[in-house]
Amino acid sequence: MRPRLLKPVLQTFMSTSVENFPGIELLDQPLESQMTLSMGPQHPSTHGVLRLDLRLDGELVIKAVPDIGYLHTGMEKLFEYKKYQQGIVITDRMDYLNPLGNNLAYVMAAEKLLGLEIPERAQVIRVLMCELQRIASHMVWFGTSCLDMGAMTPFWFTFKEREKILNIIESASGGRMTPSYFRIGGLMMDLPAGFENRVKQFLENFPDALDTFDKLITGNTIWQSRTMGIGVISAEDAIDWGLTGPCLRGSGVDLDLRRDNPYTGYETYDFEVPTEPDGDVWSRFKVRMRELVESYKIVRQALERLKPGPVKADAPKVVLPDRDDMRKHMDSLIHHFLIVAEGFNVPPGEVYLPIEASKGELGVYMRSNGGPKPDRVHFRGPSFINLSALPVMSQGEMIADVVAIIGSLDIVLGEIDR
Amino acid sequence: MTEKLHSYVEKLKEHNSEWVSEVREAFGEVTAVVPAAAVADICRFLRDEQQFNLLADICGADNGPEEDPRFEVNYHLFSTIHHNRIRLKVLLSEDSPVVPTVTGVWRTADWHERETYDLFGVNFEGHPDLRRILLPSEFDGHALRKDFPLRGYEPYSMN
Numbered sequence: 001m002r003p004r005l006l007k008p009v010l011q012t013f014m015s016t017s018v019e020n021f022p023g024i025e026l027l028d029q030p031l032e033s034q035m036t037l038s039m040g041p042q043h044p045s046t047h048g049v050l051r052l053d054l055r056l057d058g059e060l061v062i063k064a065v066p067d068i069g070y071l072h073t074g075m076e077k078l079f080e081y082k083k084y085q086q087g088i089v090i091t092d093r094m095d096y097l098n099p100l101g102n103n104l105a106y107v108m109a110a111e112k113l114l115g116l117e118i119p120e121r122a123q124v125i126r127v128l129m130c131e132l133q134r135i136a137s138h139m140v141w142f143g144t145s146c147l148d149m150g151a152m153t154p155f156w157f158t159f160k161e162r163e164k165i166l167n168i169i170e171s172a173s174g175g176r177m178t179p180s181y182f183r184i185g186g187l188m189m190d191l192p193a194g195f196e197n198r199v200k201q202f203l204e205n206f207p208d209a210l211d212t213f214d215k216l217i218t219g220n221t222i223w224q225s226r227t228m229g230i231g232v233i234s235a236e237d238a239i240d241w242g243l244t245g246p247c248l249r250g251s252g253v254d255l256d257l258r259r260d261n262p263y264t265g266y267e268t269y270d271f272e273v274p275t276e277p278d279g280d281v282w283s284r285f286k287v288r289m290r291e292l293v294e295s296y297k298i299v300r301q302a303l304e305r306l307k308p309g310p311v312k313a314d315a316p317k318v319v320l321p322d323r324d325d326m327r328k329h330m331d332s333l334i335h336h337f338l339i340v341a342e343g344f345n346v347p348p349g350e351v352y353l354p355i356e357a358s359k360g361e362l363g364v365y366m367r368s369n370g371g372p373k374p375d376r377v378h379f380r381g382p383s384f385i386n387l388s389a390l391p392v393m394s395q396g397e398m399i400a401d402v403v404a405i406i407g408s409l410d411i412v413l414g415e416i417d418r
Numbered sequence: 419m420t421e422k423l424h425s426y427v428e429k430l431k432e433h434n435s436e437w438v439s440e441v442r443e444a445f446g447e448v449t450a451v452v453p454a455a456a457v458a459d460i461c462r463f464l465r466d467e468q469q470f471n472l473l474a475d476i477c478g479a480d481n482g483p484e485e486d487p488r489f490e491v492n493y494h495l496f497s498t499i500h501h502n503r504i505r506l507k508v509l510l511s512e513d514s515p516v517v518p519t520v521t522g523v524w525r526t527a528d529w530h531e532r533e534t535y536d537l538f539g540v541n542f543e544g545h546p547d548l549r550r551i552l553l554p555s556e557f558d559g560h561a562l563r564k565d566f567p568l569r570g571y572e573p574y575s576m577n
Contacts, residue, residue: 069552076537077561081568112445239472239498242526253498260501349444352494352505354474365477365492376562378477380494388529417552 048413071417079377083343128302137358145407185319186312231405245360250284343372476530
């Protein structure tokens with residue numbers, strides 16, 4: 001008689017079950033060489049609520065089965081019940097480390113359906129804010145992935161830099177984690193006074209901070225031996241598993257949607273696409289570190305291009321009018337009332353709009369039936385797909401290396417579970 | 419730009435005239451409506467002959483319970499070599515929402531298909547491990563169908 005410890009617990013508390021997964025026995029037999037370990041969902045290294053079913057032989061991972069869905073909130077269903085402009089705030093909550101990227105993908109999909117022309121200044125601000133957000137997102141990745149492997153010091157330094165960026169974003173949008181700054185047809189409002197100086201101040205100190213990170217971690221031999229040759233995935237496998245973003249570039253595939261499927265004027269910026277050939281945790285680490293420098297370069301270029309001008313498209317039936325106009329012009333007041341009360345109609349059709357978010361290709365599939373609410377909105381979250389390759393990366397590694405691999409994938413469960 | 423995309427669809431047609439039942443073009447994107455039974459072969463052809471080596475996304479859609487065909491499955495293909503995108507669309511009736519799996523072509527299709535199965539109830543024939551991914555295994559119904567109420571049929575509790 002084998003002890004049935006895990007089974008009743010699974011049935012009552014686990015959101016998805018692995019009972020029928022081929023080759024996985026849920027029963028734990030401590031005296032045999034193989035055992036099943038349930039890692040998470042509260043394990044700190046899982047960056048949220050990810051659960052892994054690990055089949056172990058001693059400390060070696062024979063098979064890892066991710067179990068997701070703990071944070072599922074039905075966002076894609078919710079989009080269908082909200083007007084287009086109301087959906088923007090939902091996107092903030094998906095990848096909560098890169099909310100401006102989510103905003104951008106969503107509003108650009110709607111703008112593509114509407115056929116809106118976005119003014120130059122709004123485009124530049126979008127690029128500027130997205131790259132700042134990318135740096136902030138990479139700061140969290142850097143801090144937490146070091147923390148997972150026992151290096152606590154970098155965490156404090158990276159969160160200091162991230163805090164500066166969040167303050168910059170807050171000054172423009174009013175929100176730190178949930179900015180909703182990009183709106184369909186442009187921006188919520190123009191940048192506040194003194195914004196450029198804030199960004200310049202941040203940029204002045206950022207290279208020094210990068211130097212500090214390098215000194216703390218990159219040359220550290222413990223770090224190198226924990227990451228080199230761990231979680232290897234070849235270029236062919238990476239493409240087969242649909243990896244995108246830094247994870248794909250860490251396997252030596254030269255692909256960046258900012259350069260290859262350009263949007264918001266990225267083709268006019270001067271930046272490089274870093275790649276590393278080895279496909280291990282160390283490569284993915286180096287790719288992201290080099291990306292930070294590229295993002296820094298893009299922010300500087302965008303700052304130089306900031307010229308006065310409108311930040312909202314000339315589409316009075318879609319874009320909310322200025323407060324001042326509403327007090328003076330009857331038609332502005334009517335438009336405002338109609339947009340808020342009834343929304344705006346979007347021509348029927350379907351689009352798929354991919355952008356390069358901080359974690360990979362963030363695609364939005366949006367379908368309209370002509371009304372003020374979308375018929376279907378689907379998010380192709382990069383974390384979702386990158387995580388699905390975890391079993392192949394962690395096979396044959398140690399448990400402690402699984403933690404390193406999860407850190408190198410840079411997942412956010414809010415986006416995976418949606 | 420779209421001429422290039424159309425040429426991929428033309429090559430599909432040349433290879434097998436029954437593979438493409440309709441070509442749609444909108445917003446600079448080209449959609450090929452393909453028969454459900456052949457989707458795995460078409461994907462393999464596009465991957466091997468047309469360099470569409472990355473499956474970006476699979477997503478289902480529901481046209482509503484009174485429509486026929488009711489369900490759609492959209493395959494968004496991407497190439498890391500020529501950087502073009504193409505969409506394959508499969509139309510499915512409510513009686514038999516079954517598509518052959520493309521997990522044999524791209525392994526990334528695994529989770530995409532599980533998600534579509536979970537939320538729309540589309541069955542992927544031949545999938546090695548077709549079970550719910552986001553919702554609990556004992557969940558009743560498919561949440562993204564249009565006739566599924568926003569708050570569900572009854573308050574869901576975990577015990």
